[in-house]
């Protein structure tokens with residue numbers, strides 16, 4: 001159990017958060033199926049992205065990592081080989097679902113397993129469209145849960161109307177579509193993060209998008225390239241929130257990814273009245289936006305968050321819930337039922353863990369309602385193996401009346417291995 005003490009003064013300083021998790025996964029996946037060498041700079045060495053590297057190594061791809069620099073020797077789609085052992089995706093939904101899209105078109109057998117959390121997360125959202133495209137996928141409960149076994153092969157394109165707003169589903173179908181003969185078209189329920197689309201273009205491919213529909217032609221050549229991964233806005237969000245709620249704080253976060261399909265947290269903070277500034281905006285070579293975010297302690301007010309905004313901040317909802325406990329008035333989060341199928345049921349875990357600290361928070365069918373501001377107390381809390389819950393509770397401890405004891409803090413390594421070091425640097 002980790003003892004976390006309240007902050008004695010405002011948080012001050014500069015934190016360069018590690019590389020974006022979504023982009024790091026995709027960089028290794030695309031590099032593995034492209035022709036030639038790809039060098040990835042500022043790769044996130046979190047447990048999830050290391051699972052992606054290990055899986056593609058088992059598929060016969062030469063991948064070397066030196067800290068945050070990864071070099072992949074791609075030999076094209078046909079360079080992937082039948083793995084001799086199971087592919088372990090660990091705690092990573094992104095690895096599991098996107099890799100299924102790649103394996104769906106490969107003419108060999110493979111088996112995917114993950115940890116206990118992955119074993120509870122629904123996979124039929126990807127196995128269904130991939131089966132419709134011609135892949136043979138089986139698994140527990142008719143292919144809904146790991147372990148999953150895949151025998152891929154010749155795929156036909158699909159015109160797919162997504163039943164959920166999920167970038168993982170969209171990306172799995174796009175990766176299968178790149179291997180199908182003809183044009184695969186995906187109609188999104190709501191726009192979701194578009195890193196896969198940007199990555200296809202970065203590797204020399206083409207993809208058409210109009211904000212609602214994404215279309216890709218199969219059989220395109222993808223070529224190795226150099227990738228720079230911007231900092232993860234989902235990781236930066238924990239320090240943005242810490243700065244907002246600890247009196248006297250001022251934190252500077254350079255090099256944060258600001259892709260508009262991911263940057264909903266910035267809009268919410270502005271709506272809540274946070275003192276926040278974005279400067280030095282620029283684009284990476286792969287067309288991902290980035291910039292420096294400066295945040296100061298601020299008086300916050302409650303807001304309503306719903307609809308198309310939800311997919312643009314889905315992973316930030318746990319930390320938004322904490323912010324809401326310190327905001328004047330009521331915060332209502334709706335249309336967020338997808339939270340139930342993350343690493344944990346994030347509606348229940350957020351509500352139950354924050355209640356232990358005295359928060360006025362209630363779960364609803366598709367989100368939560370929070371009343372603020374209220375002083376948080378102290379006590380023992382549990383990440384329950386969910387990295388984002390672990391980081392949210394660590395930030396909460398900064399404003400608690402007394403020490404907080406955090407169980408399963410190591411889960412944070414999934415997306416932010418240096419989290420506690422970075423936090424200490426601004427205390």
Ligand SMILES: O=C(O)C1=C[C@@H](OP(=O)(O)O)[C@@H](O)[C@H](O)C1
Nearest residue numbers: 022094165166167168169314315
């Ligand atoms: O595509 C991605 O990289 C991700 C998409 C989101 O999941 P869904 O697609 O399930 O919404 C997000 O929650 C996850 O952390 C990463």
Ligand SMILES: C=C(OP(=O)(O)O)C(=O)O
Nearest residue numbers: 091092093094315342343
């Ligand atoms: C939901 C998450 O990741 P994944 O789906 O890749 O496990 C997350 O990082 O919050």
